[in-house]
Amino acid sequence: MDQAACLRLANRMASLEPSATLAMAARAGAMKAAGVDVIDLSVGEPDFPTPEHICRAGEAAIAAGKTKYTPAAGIPALREAVAADYARRSGLEVTPAQVIVSNGAKHSLHNLFTALLNDGDEVIVPTPYWVSYAELIKLAGARPVLVETTIEDDFKLQPAAFEAAVTPQTRMLLLCSPSNPTGVVYTRAELEALADIAIAADLAVVSDEIYDQLVFDGRESVSFPTLRPGLAARSIVVAGVSKTYSMTGWRIGWTISPAPLAKAMGSLQSQETSNPCSVSQHAAVAALTGPQDCVTAMRDAFQVRRDLVIDRLRQIPGVKIPEIGGAFYAFFDIRSSLRKPVGPATSVAWCEQLLEQEQVATVAGSAFGAEGYVRMSFAASEEKLAAGLDRIARFVG
Ligand code: PMP
Numbered sequence: 001m002d003q004a005a006c007l008r009l010a011n012r013m014a015s016l017e018p019s020a021t022l023a024m025a026a027r028a029g030a031m032k033a034a035g036v037d038v039i040d041l042s043v044g045e046p047d048f049p050t051p052e053h054i055c056r057a058g059e060a061a062i063a064a065g066k067t068k069y070t071p072a073a074g075i076p077a078l079r080e081a082v083a084a085d086y087a088r089r090s091g092l093e094v095t096p097a098q099v100i101v102s103n104g105a106k107h108s109l110h111n112l113f114t115a116l117l118n119d120g121d122e123v124i125v126p127t128p129y130w131v132s133y134a135e136l137i138k139l140a141g142a143r144p145v146l147v148e149t150t151i152e153d154d155f156k157l158q159p160a161a162f163e164a165a166v167t168p169q170t171r172m173l174l175l176c177s178p179s180n181p182t183g184v185v186y187t188r189a190e191l192e193a194l195a196d197i198a199i200a201a202d203l204a205v206v207s208d209e210i211y212d213q214l215v216f217d218g219r220e221s222v223s224f225p226t227l228r229p230g231l232a233a234r235s236i237v238v239a240g241v242s243k244t245y246s247m248t249g250w251r252i253g254w255t256i257s258p259a260p261l262a263k264a265m266g267s268l269q270s271q272e273t274s275n276p277c278s279v280s281q282h283a284a285v286a287a288l289t290g291p292q293d294c295v296t297a298m299r300d301a302f303q304v305r306r307d308l309v310i311d312r313l314r315q316i317p318g319v320k321i322p323e324i325g326g327a328f329y330a331f332f333d334i335r336s337s338l339r340k341p342v343g344p345a346t347s348v349a350w351c352e353q354l355l356e357q358e359q360v361a362t363v364a365g366s367a368f369g370a371e372g373y374v375r376m377s378f379a380a381s382e383e384k385l386a387a388g389l390d391r392i393a394r395f396v397g
Pocket residue numbers: 044103104105106107130176180208210239240241242248251252253
C-alpha cells in the first residue's frame with residue numbers, strides 16, 4: 001500500500017539505525033523457521049529458562065489480581081528490593097526514592113538521556129559500545145562523542161583519551177563494565193582514574209552495570225558511585241533483571257540516581273508508558289529477594305563457555321581476542337581475514353558470508369563502532385558453541 005506524503009517521518013528519524021543485534025537475531029530466527037540449521041550467536045540473551053520460583057511469583061501475581069496499573073515509578077516492594085540489594089552489594093546507602101523501575105534497562109537509558117540532555121550536549125562513549133547507546137543519545141538531541149579504545153588496551157578507555165575528549169559541551173561519560181560487546185571488566189584502579197577526571201570536569205557518569213553479577217574467576221565488580229566520596233551525587237547506575245536472572249522478556253530494568261533526578265524520570269515515565277508490567281514487577285521482587293543460587297549456577301555455566309570460546313577462537317590463525325572477565329560476549333579481531341582478494345571487505349560482509357556459507361549468526365563490529373571485529377554471544381549451549389566455532393574456523397580457513 002502507498003503511504004501518503006503527510007506521513008513523512010520526523011527529522012529525528014533520519015539518522016536512526018534499527019538495533020543491529022535484534023535485526024540479526026530476527027534474521028537467524030526466520031532462517032530457523034524456514035528449516036535452516038542456524039547456530040544463533042547474535043543476540044545477547046541468556047539461553048536458560050527464567051528460574052522456576054520467579055515464574056511462580058509471576059503466576060501468583062496474576063492469580064492475586066495484581067494485573068492493574070501500579071505507581072508509574074514501580075511498586076514500592078520492588079523499589080525497596082532494588083535499593084536493599086544494591087545497598088547490600090555496594091555498601092552505599094540507597095533509598096527506594098532513588099530507584100525508578102522501567103520497561104527494561106534500555107528504557108531506563110532512554111529516560112535518563114531524555115531527562116538530562118539538551119540539544120548539542122555531548123556524551124562521551126568509549127568504542128566499542130553497545131548498539132543502542134549512540135542512537136538513544138541522538139534521539140535525546142545530544143551528540144555521542146565516540147572515543148576509540150584498542151584491543152591492545154583491552155578495549156578500556158584510557159584516562160588521556162577521556163580527558164582529551166572533554167569540551168565545554170560535555171555533559172556525561174557513559175561506561176559499561178562488564179562490557180557489552182567486549183566482555184572486559186575494568187579494575188578498581190582503572191575506574192578511579194576515570195572518576196577523578198569526571199569529577200574534575202564536573203561530568204555526570206552513567207554506569208551501565210547490567211552484567212555486574214556475571215563476572216568470572218572471582219573478579220570483583222566495582223559499582224562506579226562507590227569509588228570516591230560524593231561520586232554518587234553525579235552518578236546514575238543502570239541495571240535490571242534481564243541478564244542476571246534470565247528475564248529478558250519480562251522487561252524490567254532500573255536506574256539508581258540522586259532522588260531529584262529519579263523524581264523527574266518518574267514524571268517522564270508517567271507520561272510516556274505509565275508503569276512497567278505489574279506481573280513482571282512482582283516476579284522481579286521474587287528474583288531479588290529469593291534464593292540466589294540460580295545466579296551462581298548461570299554464572300558458572302557462562303564461565304565454562306567462556307573458557308571454551310577463548311580456547312577455540314585462539315586456535316584460529318589470525319584471530320585475536322581480549323581477556324573476557326564478564327558478561328557473555330567474545331569480541332574478536334577479524335582484520336587478518338578481511339580484504340583478501342576474494343574475502344569479505346568489511347565486518348558486515350564477513351558476518352553476511354558466515355551466515356550464508358556456514359549458517360552461524362554473529363554481529364558485525366561496525367554496529368558497535370569498531371570495524372574489523374565481530375561479536376559472538378556465548379549465551380548458548382556448549383554443544384552449539386562447539387559446532388558454531390567449528391564452522392567459524394572452517395569459514396576463516
Ligand atoms: N545495557 C546493556 C549493556 C545491554 O547489553 C542490554 C541488553 N539488551 C541492556 C542495557 C538492556 O537490557 P534490557 O532492556 O533487556 O533490560
